[in-house]
Amino acid sequence: MTEIDGQFDGPEEVRASLEATGYLVDEGLAVACFLALRLARPIFCEGDAGVGKTALAAALAEALGAPLIRLQCHEGIDASQALYDWDFPRQLLHLRAAEAAGITDADRLESELYDRRFLVARPLLRALETRPSVLLVDEIDRADDEFEAFLLELLSEYAVTIPELGTLRAEVPPVVVLTSNRTREVHDALKRRCLYHWFEHPGFGRELAIxxxxxxxxxERLAAQVTALVQALRGQDLVKPPGVAETIDWAQALDALGASEVDAELAVSTLGSVLKYREDVERGRGLDFAAVLSGAMEVP
Structure with a gap:
């Protein structure tokens, strides 16, 4: 048992701690988070954009009192961008200073150039060296196969070998959250290393609570109406169904306009707060807003 997982005796304690940060979880996610902490296994979070995958990592970091270290994946990302690099400008300055001081010992200069002080730690190395920490590997589906293989190796040992310095190993493995919007399938080898949780769009009651x-x-009335409208929009065969993040954005936009409730006209005029594709906005305008609003939960 590590100093991190020892904070919780079971999934219900994890759930209570996450909800204390404002992040609401269901039983399945609470169990997955508890096991990730107890077994020191990454948790692989997959689902549509905006359903709370990234926010889970932030909530875990807050609940654990640990820093959140984020690696944003993108096409073409490589190990040097994610792990470490050498600070070449500082190394050059050191060489010039040594030259000015009359130091000519080549072996000494080379050993000094690759001292730890010249190493720039990127997110993965920072996570290994920070005790404790929460590492968010965001949108791993945007990276390529080679980076996936590299990440799998690192997460298997929680260690990395730097040729000039040797092997650096995490004293306490970071809590690792990987997210994927499923723009492509992530290889089974990486998924097998992780605990898996699929993020569904929440039902009306849970989304309203969020x-x-x-x-x-x-x-309360505005929140209930917006939630009902988003739930209806998700049934409209959209290019990108809105997530919880868009529900919050829409409610926030309407509140900024001074609305305490919403009617069909106001809903149509603010669709750009929740739908992000022209085709989706056109389909959204075809929704019977008045019917959805009349059927929404009555909140005094």
């Missing part, structure tokens, strides 16, 4: 938790200043 909106109320995140936006306590928004009227």
């Amino acid at each position: 909106v109320r938790r995140r936006l306590p200043g928004v009227s």
Whole structure:
């Protein structure tokens, strides 16, 4: 048992700690998080954009009192961008200073150039060296196969070998959260190393609770109406169905306009807060907003 997982005796304690940060979880996610902590295994979070995958890592970091270290993946990312690099400008300055001081010992200069003080730690190395920490590898599906293989090796040992310095190993493995929007399939080898959780769009009750938790200043009626509208929009065969993040954005936008409730006209005029594709906005305008609003939960 590590100093991190020892904070929790079971999934319910993890769930309570996450909810204390404002992040609401279901039973399945609470169990996955507890096991990730207890077994020192990464948790692989997959699902549509905006359903709370990235926010989970931030909530875990807050609940654990640990820094959040984020690696944003993108096409073409390589080990040097994710792990470490050498500070060449500082190394050059050191060489010039040594030259000015009359130091000519080549072996000494070379050993000094590759001292730890000249090493620039990127997110993966910082996570290994920070005790404790939460490492977020965000949108791993945007990286390529070679980076996946590299990441798998690192997460298997929680160690990395730097030729000039030797092997650096985490004293306490970071809590690792990997996210994927499933723009492509991530290899089975990486998934097998992880605990897996699929993020569904929440039902009405849970989504409303999330909106109320995140936006306590928004009227209860407005929050309920916006949630009902988003739930209806997800059934419209959209290019990109809105996530919880867009529900919160929409409620926040309407509140900024001074609305305490929403009607069909106002909903249509603010669709750009929740739908991000022209085709989706056109389909969204075809929704019977008045019917959805009339059927929304009545909140005094």
